[in-house]
Structure formats: structure tokens, C-alpha cells
Amino acid sequence: MKLTSDVLYVGVNDHDIDLFEGQYTVPNGMAYNSYIILDEKISIFDTVDARFGKLWLQNIQAALNGATPDYLIIQHMEPDHSANIANFMDAYPQTKIVATAKAFAMMKQFFGNDYVDYRIEVKDGDTLSLGKHTLTFVTAPMVHWPEVMLSYDSYNKTLFSADAFGKFGALDAEEDWACEARRYYFGIVGKYGQQVQALLKKASGLDIQTICPLHGPILNENLSYYIGLYDTWSSYRPESEGVLIAYTSVYGNTKKAVFALADELKALGCPKVTVTDLARDDMAEAVEVAFRYDRLVLATTTYNNDIFPYMKSFIDHLTERNYQNRKVGLIENGSWAPTAAKTMTRMLEVCKGLTLCNTVVQIKSALNEESIASVKALAQELV
Numbered sequence: 443m444k445l446t447s448d449v450l451y452v453g454v455n456d457h458d459i460d461l462f463e464g465q466y467t468v469p470n471g472m473a474y475n476s477y478i479i480l481d482e483k484i485s486i487f488d489t490v491d492a493r494f495g496k497l498w499l500q501n502i503q504a505a506l507n508g509a510t511p512d513y514l515i516i517q518h519m520e521p522d523h524s525a526n527i528a529n530f531m532d533a534y535p536q537t538k539i540v541a542t543a544k545a546f547a548m549m550k551q552f553f554g555n556d557y558v559d560y561r562i563e564v565k566d567g568d569t570l571s572l573g574k575h576t577l578t579f580v581t582a583p584m585v586h587w588p589e590v591m592l593s594y595d596s597y598n599k600t601l602f603s604a605d606a607f608g609k610f611g612a613l614d615a616e617e618d619w620a621c622e623a624r625r626y627y628f629g630i631v632g633k634y635g636q637q638v639q640a641l642l643k644k645a646s647g648l649d650i651q652t653i654c655p656l657h658g659p660i661l662n663e664n665l666s667y668y669i670g671l672y673d674t675w676s677s678y679r680p681e682s683e684g685v686l687i688a689y690t691s692v693y694g695n696t697k698k699a700v701f702a703l704a705d706e707l708k709a710l711g712c713p714k715v716t717v718t719d720l721a722r723d724d725m726a727e728a729v730e731v732a733f734r735y736d737r738l739v740l741a742t743t744t745y746n747n748d749i750f751p752y753m754k755s756f757i758d759h760l761t762e763r764n765y766q767n768r769k770v771g772l773i774e775n776g777s778w779a780p781t782a783a784k785t786m787t788r789m790l791e792v793c794k795g796l797t798l799c800n801t802v803v804q805i806k807s808a809l810n811e812e813s814i815a816s817v818k819a820l821a822q823e824l825v
């Protein structure tokens with residue numbers, strides 16, 4: 443696929459994957475993007491997942507049309523992009539590999555070879571002339587691993603952005619960009635907002651007209667929209683007003699309280715109320731929505747003198763991703779010694795800028811008049 447007269451897409455779509463990175467469901471598959479610049483010197487950006495090496499090498503062979511590549515640029519060493527380095531070097535042994543020192547150290551770890559005779563080690567701000575195109579390398583540690591670098595092509599004003607601006611979903615899937623990009627972002631780099639902010643600062647000094655990420659579509663229109671969302675997400679600001687009610691329920695009594703609260707919030711005019719059952723729904727989607735909205739309600743049972751495991755896991759997902767600057771309400775249920783709210787409060791203490799609602803709904807086994815009144819009071823506080 444030609445992106446311009448001399449920049450080609452040679453990536454692959456994966457519709458066979460069960461879990462991306464061993465944990466994320468990807469109902470519309472995944473794309474592992476790879477690109478070639480056909481200039482006086484020919485450069486290839488990144489490889490693809492191990493299972494697609496043969497197809498990727500065929501794509502490259504077709505794009506090269508008999509020419510020999512000069513550089514394999516490795517922007518990120520996670521195996522969804524690096525798994526075919528050794529296969530590529532077997533096929534094109536004279537190619538020079540361009541990467542950061544940290545990336546070469548990882549090559550040694552993954553392949554037992556750091557290509558001493560074929561390496562061009564680059565650091566932030568280094569340039570590589572290909573002919574018409576000149577690449578400037580921009581390091582982006584922890585977006586998403588420490589060795590990551592991006593490459594800016596000043597000729598086409600294109601940023602090859604590694605994992606940044608990527609999303610779940612194969613390129614032949616018709617779906618909204620933001621939904622699966624947000625789930626991907628908070629799942630994968632949500633912890634590293636500060637580092638993403640540092641990258642956005644560097645990128646703001648570049649004239650970018652096209653973004654070529656390693657996952658998801660090539661972005662070449664309305665770039666301020668995508669960059670604006672990355673700025674919101676990485677600064678932990680809520681993207682929109684809304685309430686996520688995340689719950690677990692063993693026999694349905696906590697669930698009844700959750701839906702009573704949702705109805706109450708809607709009756710009070712709350713524009714967006716999303717309810718998620720943490721034991722049954724996609725956890726990554728729940729994490730995404732928690733970061734998207736400005737309010738969150740956690741409802742769970744006391745369990746083994748702690749809280750129900752799915753809720754524990756959900757709160758861990760939030761706190762390890764620096765969840766902050768939101769309003770939070772709590773609902774607890776317990777038949778003899780309800781302590782879930784206390785446990786959740788303690789788990790959330792590490793979060794900056796949380797406002798906990800004064801009303802804590804306590805259910806003793808099942809809803810009654812008192813706890814229904816408490817649900818209504820919580821709804822009032824949330825709106």
C-alpha cells in the first residue's frame with residue numbers, strides 16, 4: 443500500500459490473536475504496522491509479530507521490487523514489533539540496524555545477538571539522511587518501554603510514532619478511533635502520563651502532517667484532535683462528564699443498589715451513566731471508562747475480610763495507572779461485618795486529587811428503606 447510516491451505500508455493484520463499482550467481482548471483483531479521509505483537509501487521501520495514473519499517478508503520483497511534495503515529502523519523492542527529482526531537479518535544480511543543503545547541490549551536478550559557489525563546506535567536528536575528524506579530520532583522512554591524512539595521525516599512532515607497514537611483493531615475493521623485508542627492507551631501506557639507529556643512537548647516543536655503509528659490507522663487529517671486527546675489522557679484530566687458505576691455482586695443485592703443509583707442519576711439529569719459488572723465485562727474497558735469520566739462509583743461486597751477479588755483487581759488497575767482528580771462514591775454490602783468501603787478507601791489513598799463522597803451506602807444483605815435513602819443521597823452528591 444502506497445502512502446506517498448516513496449513511502450509504503452508493509453504491515454499486517456492479525457485476526458487470529460486471542461489476547462493482545464497476553465491480556466487484552468481485541469474483537470476486531472490487531473494491526474502490526476511496518477513502513478518502507480524508498481529513497482537513495484532504503485529504510486524499513488520495525489518488524490511485526492512472530493506469527494506474521496513470512497507474510498511481512500513477502501510484503502517487503504514486493505515493495506523492494508529487487509532493491510536491497512539499507513536500514514532496519516527499530517523503534518521499539520516489544521516482540522509485537524521486534525520478533526522478526528533475526529529473520530529479517532537472515533534474509534537481508536547486509537542491512538544496518540538503527541536503534542537506541544537500550545534497544546540493542548534488548549536484541550542481545552531476545553536473540554542472543556546485538557549485531558555489533560551491523561549497528562547504528564542513535565540517541566535523541568540524531569539524524570539520518572536517506573537522500574530526499576532526513577530522519578530525526580526522538581527518544582520516548584516508557585512510551586511504552588525504556589528503549590523507545592520515534593522518527594520524524596522532515597521531507598514528508600511525518601512522525602513515525604511507535605506505539606504512541608496506536609489502537610486496538612486491525613486496519614480492515616470499521617470502528618471509532620477514540621474508543622479503541624483510549625482502551626489501548628490506558629491499558630498500555632496509562633501509567634506513564636508524565637512521559638507521554640514529555641513526548642508531546644518534544645512533538646510540539648515539529649511540523650507534523652502525518653502520524654504513522656505501529657498499530658491502528660495512519661493519521662493525516664485533523665491531527666489536533668488526536669494530539670488533544672493524548673494531552674487530556676496523559677495529564678489525567680477527565681475527558682467528559684459522566685459517572686461509571688463499577689460493581690461486583692454475588693447474589694444480586696449489590697447489583698440492585700447499583701441500578702437504583704443509575705436510575706436516580708439519570709432522573710437527576712446526569713448525561714452519561716455507564717454500569718459495568720467487573721466479574722463479567724471487559725476489565726480494560728472498565729479502566730478506560732473510569733479514566734474517561736469525571737466520576738466513579740465502586741460497589742462491592744465484603745469478602746474474606748477484604749473485598750471481592752474483581753473489585754480488588756479493578757482498583758489495582760486504577761491505582762497503578764495513577765488514577766486521580768476524580769469524584770468517587772462507595773457502596774458496600776456485608777451480611778455480618780461490612781468493611782468493604784473502609785478497604786476501598788484505604789486502597790484509594792495513594793491517588794492524588796480524589797474527592798470521596800460523604801455518603802457511603804451500606805447495605806446489610808439487601809436493600810431496605812434506609813439504604814435506598816442513602817442511594818438517593820449519594821446520587822445527589824454525585825450530581
Ligand code: FEO
Pocket residue numbers: 518520522523586587605656657
Ligand atoms: Fe506495540 Fe509496546 O508494543
